[in-house]
Amino acid sequence: MKKQILLNAFNMNSVGHINHGLWTHPRDRSDQYKTLDYWTSLAKTLERGLFDGIFLADIVGVYDVYQNSVDLTLRESIQLPVNDPLLLVSGMAAVTRHLGFGITVNLNSEVPYLFARRMSTLDHLTGGRVGWNIVTGYLDSAARALGQDGQADHDSRYDRADDYLEVLYKLWEGSWDDDAVRADRQARIFADPGKVRAIHHRGPFYQVDGYHLSEPSIQRTPVLYQAGTSGRGRQFAAKHAECVFITATDKTAARNTSRILRQAVVEAGRRPEDVKIFVGITVIPDRSRQAAREKYEDYLHHASPEAGLAHFAASTGIDFSRYELDDPISYGTSNAIQSATQLAQQRGWTKRQLLKELAVGGRYPVIVGDAGDIADELESWITEGEIDGFNLTRTVTPESYEDFIDIIVPALQDRGLYKTAYAEGSLRSRIFGEGDRLPARHAGAAFRGGSH
Numbered sequence: 001m002k003k004q005i006l007l008n009a010f011n012m013n014s015v016g017h018i019n020h021g022l023w024t025h026p027r028d029r030s031d032q033y034k035t036l037d038y039w040t041s042l043a044k045t046l047e048r049g050l051f052d053g054i055f056l057a058d059i060v061g062v063y064d065v066y067q068n069s070v071d072l073t074l075r076e077s078i079q080l081p082v083n084d085p086l087l088l089v090s091g092m093a094a095v096t097r098h099l100g101f102g103i104t105v106n107l108n109s110e111v112p113y114l115f116a117r118r119m120s121t122l123d124h125l126t127g128g129r130v131g132w133n134i135v136t137g138y139l140d141s142a143a144r145a146l147g148q149d150g151q152a153d154h155d156s157r158y159d160r161a162d163d164y165l166e167v168l169y170k171l172w173e174g175s176w177d178d179d180a181v182r183a184d185r186q187a188r189i190f191a192d193p194g195k196v197r198a199i200h201h202r203g204p205f206y207q208v209d210g211y212h213l214s215e216p217s218i219q220r221t222p223v224l225y226q227a228g229t230s231g232r233g234r235q236f237a238a239k240h241a242e243c244v245f246i247t248a249t250d251k252t253a254a255r256n257t258s259r260i261l262r263q264a265v266v267e268a269g270r271r272p273e274d275v276k277i278f279v280g281i282t283v284i285p286d287r288s289r290q291a292a293r294e295k296y297e298d299y300l301h302h303a304s305p306e307a308g309l310a311h312f313a314a315s316t317g318i319d320f321s322r323y324e325l326d327d328p329i330s331y332g333t334s335n336a337i338q339s340a341t342q343l344a345q346q347r348g349w350t351k352r353q354l355l356k357e358l359a360v361g362g363r364y365p366v367i368v369g370d371a372g373d374i375a376d377e378l379e380s381w382i383t384e385g386e387i388d389g390f391n392l393t394r395t396v397t398p399e400s401y402e403d404f405i406d407i408i409v410p411a412l413q414d415r416g417l418y419k420t421a422y423a424e425g426s427l428r429s430r431i432f433g434e435g436d437r438l439p440a441r442h443a444g445a446a447f448r449g450g451s452h
């Protein structure tokens with residue numbers, strides 16, 4: 001049996017996300033992002049297409065590296081304005097039964113005690129369909145807005161994240177026993193006091209004494225997503241992550257990253273299949289190759305390569321506006337997203353090349369073609385790249401998702417590469433097929449029953 005592709009819609013509670021400038025396209029509706037109908041309609045569309053989830057990105061700062069300004073960021077809506085992703089979930093969950101929700105939250109912007117309750121609440125309300133994309137932040141603008149002088153050192157941000165996760169595991173896994181809630185009307189006992197305990201955490205970054213405020217949800221710990229593939233990020237992923245989002249411009253790079261990551265997972269005492277690996281990708285399909293090519297050219301006409309460059313400037317911490325088109329660029333060491341800097345450095349990209357690369361697709365591969373072409377290419381990424389699925393970026397909304405569902409999904413199903421119906425159960429159960437809770441070999445499972 002062929003491996004079935006896992007698929008997330010990659011989106012953001014904003015006008016611009018990855019493919020910048022396309023909000024100007026006459027068929028694009030992304031400026032309606034601030035309405036609930038926009039999101040509930042999208043959720044129903046994605047469930048019709050049997051998407052595993054919607055992966056919601058987020059930032060809590062602004063892109064102000066390019067030209068040392070937010071002027072272009074505001075003119076082109078480069079992830080600004082951006083609204084809270086968590087508040088979308090209840091509305092989308094109410095109109096769907098199976099769609100999962102991967103929500104990005106920067107741990108530096110949330111105290112763990114209250115964040116634990118927020119995620120447990122969403123896991124209850126969605127029937128166990130919630131995942132958390134763990135990010136440690138990379139924007140100095142976010143750090144300053146949160147009252148800090150600037151971003152902490154890259155690796156120390158992961159040290160903080162390790163401590164943060166330990167607090168969460170103690171709350172989610174250890175504070176309440178599975179049978180703590182009795183809801184016994186006759187005995188007037190809702191929760192058994194002997195089966196609920198306070199946690200006492202003394203870590204290098206967090207000190208927490210308190211009871212988890214929520215009774216156990218279906219998954220307890222939400223599905224854990226993570227996107228860091230630097231050396232320290234990979235170490236963090238090997239211990240904590242269940243789904244890892246990697247950036248790869250070709251299948252060889254995907255395969256190399258996947259093998260290194262799975263080996264790290266094994267060294268952390270887990271199984272290689274305990275992590276599902278996703279690649280970001282942009283797909284522009286149509287009923288014929290010619291129509292798809294024409295659609296791509298149409299999108300390019302509305303795209304803003306400079307906006308893509310401004311986004312990339314924030315990812316690397318480099319103000320590319322200081323360079324002429326063909327000047328060599330000094331990439332150096334980054335305190336932002338190290339994988340982004342390493343990619344550009346390896347390719348030796350000049351500003352001219354960056355503008356071309358970032359027009360449509362951002363740092364992600366772009367596939368243009370008919371159903372057969374795209375199904376071939378996606379299958380090749382899965383087999384040659386040794387990955388498990390894709391985060392599908394949006395171009396023109398909602399048509400980019402509708403096109404994928406109407407044109408590509410049937411072709412994938414015909415090849416046995418994509419499900420024809422949802423399995424029942426929680427998000428974790430559907431992704432891994434091993435039940436609702438963290439497996440015993442995961443680091444978080446060690447905190448069950450208040451054992452720490």
